[in-house]
Amino acid sequence: MQSLESIGSYLQNKIHSFEAGNASVYEYGTVHSASDGIARISGLTKRRYGELISFGSDTFGIAMELSDDDMGVVLVNNADSVVTGAMVRGTGHIVDVPTGKALLGRVIDPIGRPLDGKPLNPGGFRPLECPAPAIMDRAAVNEPLQTGILSIDSMIPIGKGQRELIIGDRQTGKTAIALSAMLNQSPQGVICVYCAIGQKASTVAQFVHTLTERGAMKNCVVVSATASTGAAMQYLAPYAACSIAESFMLEGKDTLVVYDDLSKHAASYRAMSLLLHRPPGREAYPGDVFYLHSRLLERAAKMSAEKGGGSMTALPIVETMAGDISAYIPTNVISITDGQIYLESELFNAGVRPAVNIGLSVSRVGRVAQPAAIQKVSGQLRLNLAQYREMAIFAQFGSDIDSATKQLLSKGERLTELLKQSQSAVFKLSEQTAVLAAYNADVFKSVPVDEVMRVRDALLDYLWDQCRYAMAAIDSSGALSTKTEGVLNKAFAAFAQAYAADAKKD
């Protein structure tokens, strides 16, 4: 009870010591036009670029264009409640988002209002626009970030702190890859921030549902600016997601942030810029559209040990039109990121899912961070697949092929099958290593192509059953010791024998 009394007297003292000033004096401005989500305001001088402007009654805008006599303000919410002649005031602060543990498992909008109907008590706030970590505060990318997707983790490995672009036409499984990557982070405790820009609300709801169902939502934050929100909200969304991830990164945690997708982000910024009468450039995008994305993606980093050692890995998504990766926004983002995962609709329609085009996909820094185990077994994979794809085109003409080419084709076909994975199914490091080691040991050589996936899954079940310790050793150490390799090879031989016997019986 004493503590209650002391709180009471503390408050009483504080109230007594509060001095109401005679009058607070501040600046105001007047709305003289408002259209298409842009308000022009006269009277407010000395406002900062990007400052939040209050229109009263919970309506806000951002000062995006400052000049001597008036100001262009992009309305963030309630755009239809703004009337000409209304008096507005500057809030003196730049747009910020709530941060901290309270956000985990939540869905919020870019200005930090919860969208899931529950109250939010954030631990702090962070401005949307922050400078990227300095050179000396960064460390090299040297830890793997496993996506759980065999073709990516083996051939296009991603490291913590890397920016890896996911690019492809619509309906090629871009979001599915991001979803798998997010689901696979949950056991490792990596915090994931998913940013939906200009998407259907139903798609976002489905995404959140999947995360919840798979138990991964408790480590995730979803920042959503759906297609029904204005261009300003969509423009702010990735910066909000970035600031949330950044605050976790600065606490020394590993984070993954997915921007889905940056083409819509660029389009909303284009809409805003054109309405602000900024001169249009290529494809009508404004001149600073490169900077729009470079300053966002530059904030992804692996921090040095002195700075807590946290990381922010960014997976931006860009949608192409008819596979054209040389359009304006795709080339921009490709040049900013440390590699790209290129998805192709031809592959997708041919049943190769994930539809990763290995030839056009690269990871510029991830190889260093790849776990030793998978590095050991994936050395020739890329080359084999490239050779196969090249030969497969020739083989289509039905010309006579020699036995070496035939072998190459048959190995290639089986490898393609092995790399197929059903949506949101994730492979552990040990499983990926085992599958590739089995492929290298020619376990699948005599398996019919359409049986490969089934046999692969049977092999994994067999391995977890028969050599659980060897598998667990790979997962815990990240390496493939000669001893473990021996155990696996023995198991492969036994499995192949059992399979051959089974096949004979049928």
Next chain:
Amino acid sequence: MIQDAVLKIAGPMKPEVIRALEHRFESLLHDSIEFHIEQDPSLIGGFAAYINGTVYDTSLLTQLKQMRKYLTSADE
């Protein structure tokens, strides 16, 4: 003569009080003022004078907001 002076008040105010306010602001700003009166109950009490791009705000609403900020801020 300042043209666009607006006086927002919470409730009805006697003309002589308004006249007194005008005099006070005239002597403060060295210019003649005639207020355009707007009633805004959300102010709760007091007034807010909008003159030449500056607000002179004595409303209870603003004072309460300041008090909230003061009470929720940490001690120095």
